[in-house]
Amino acid sequence: MAFATSRLLVRTRAHSAIMKNRNDSIIRASTVLLKSQQFSTNNDPIRDKTVHMTSSRGVNVLHDPLLSKGTAFSIDERERLAIRGLVPPRCQEMDKQILRVKHNLDICETPLSKFIFLAALQDRNETLFYKLLIEHLEELAGIIYTPTVGLASQRSHSIYRRPRGMYFSSQDRGNMSAMVYNWPQDEVDVIVVTDGSRVLGLGDLGANGMQIPIGKLSLYVAAGGIRPRAVLPVVLDVGTNNEALLNDPLYLGMGHPRLEGDDYYAFVEEWITAIMTRWPSNVSNIITIHVLIQFEDFKYPHAYNLLNKYRDRITCFNDDIQSTSAITLAGILASLKARGLAQEDLSNERIICVGAGSAGVGVCEGIIDCMVDQGKVKTREEAYRRIYMLDQNGLLGNSAVSAGDKSRVMQGPERPKGSLDERQLCYVKSDLPDRMNLEDLIEEVKPTVLLGLTGIGGVFSEKAIRTMAQHNEKPVIFPLSNPDTHAECTAEQAFKWTDGKAIFASGSPFKDVKLPNGKIGRTNQCNNSYSFPGIGLGVVTSKASRVSPEMFLEAAKAIADIATPSQLKEGILFPGVSQLRHVSNKVATRVCEVAYQQGLTTKKLKEGEVLADLVRDSMYDPEYVPLVNHHHMA
């Protein structure tokens, strides 16, 4: 707690230094943490922790999801916050509230109605929402995150109830640096931003994409221990090319086609500048405030272009490119052990990646980084030879080289169809028939690992998977596209077509499969939700100024080391989703170590301070803390 308090003091000082003429509303809305001993009273349910100081009173407390405790306000609190009589008389603590909300959740009949129920709970009482989410993470991650968040995104405009996060649209150009002050929280640790252009494997969903940053940030809090008041979901509404949404009278985003080219990049630049004005992410001796920006579900090549433009300027990363690479590499490293090989044997693997977009290229770059790091290949070029990449037209081959050239990289959408950019060109195999199809390629190169990052359901055919099984004792089959309906194959299919031999991991959850021989085919979820919360927590805790490639490599190694030998033998590569907090803790500690090793932080450690303890102690835990009103103190 000492850490949280001192962090606040640093932030408060820095904020007052850089933002003198602050809008009053921000000050009104601010809530300050103080040591509890000063204010706790005998009747407060939780003592010796913290109290929240707030300027709110009466119904404003009840209606603020960050402050509300529903029925759990103590009598003292009801008195001093002027809510006496505004809630039922019995002070009912959190365990009873959990019983009630879980019961009401369980009687919701469809995943979408559960999603709506949970969103409503988050909108009225975030502490209770996160308590429920953490206690039932395995079950509820599939609702607030993939796969149900996919359906919720498609229907977002028709299920809309209350706003959450911030929208910056084409009509806000020129106003963004003023708009950022409308956000009521001074302290923001993590922003997840999307332009809704490639939402999971569901394509362009425009402003409906907001559900993705909201879901990701809920996991940041539940799994990564970031404080709920310090997260900000954002949509950059640059229009949509989704005709169905444009023609839908209920659609809530801008009704014009997407901005492209210079207009698009200028729009994003204005937004970044506005964010940096309010929440700078530079390190100096005076300013140590950080906001971490996670780019999410931007289509190719915008995703790469934005990452390359900003990665050395601000504290940011791209989730689909970089955190996906960390978890997929972790899965492959763990699978080596599950196959009785050493992790250092990675460069002996032959890997096919179906999908040459942000995630496919990002994942393969991470594998190459690891091969080079292990030192068994002498050059990156040698490592590229171990990976075979396909797009819609088949194996990346010579015809695509001649159709494209490097000068076209930044022009993105104007690039001729079928041509490759400089990232994809590295994977071209000139010695194999041009644009070979997946089945023939598997027959030819006898890969050990098959990755799917296409966004297209069913791309792994029966023949492809059966051929994998012919050549491997334990074929590694990773259909990683989301949501589940867009997975390249199902778990049933993978186990059936390999006679139960597959080592299986998917982007969205699949149930274990009962095999004809009575054994169980184990499924794993290989999703960046295993990596981004810990990476973010590590960056926020260490106050790292940049997110470096080594952080993702080390995150992968940390995750690959968690499964026990007996789990690996059964085909279990990662701990279950219920263990995500534990995974994040491990990842964050490693990320902090990298931040210090690489000199990316100026934060001083106290004598004897241990990074693992620092990470653990900084993780948010949803408990009610006593609330005190400023006026009550006066």
Ligand SMILES: NC(=O)C1=CN([C@@H]2O[C@H](COP(=O)(O)OP(=O)(O)OC[C@H]3O[C@@H](n4cnc5c(N)ncnc54)[C@H](OP(=O)(O)O)[C@@H]3O)[C@@H](O)[C@H]2O)C=CC1
């Ligand atoms: N498990 C996880 O943690 C993550 C999963 N993903 C999933 O990965 C998927 C792809 O995301 P992303 O890379 O950003 O998307 P992109 O649109 O950038 O890339 C998709 C790629 O798939 C290729 N493709 C499309 N159809 C086929 C096909 N039938 N056969 C072979 N290749 C095909 C496309 O080729 P072309 O260019 O020729 O059209 C393109 O190269 C999504 O479903 C997403 O949900 C993403 C991030 C994390």
Ligand SMILES: CC(=O)C(=O)O
């Ligand atoms: C998981 C994720 O980030 C995606 O499917 O886009």
Ligand SMILES: [Mg+2]
């Ligand atoms: Mg994504």
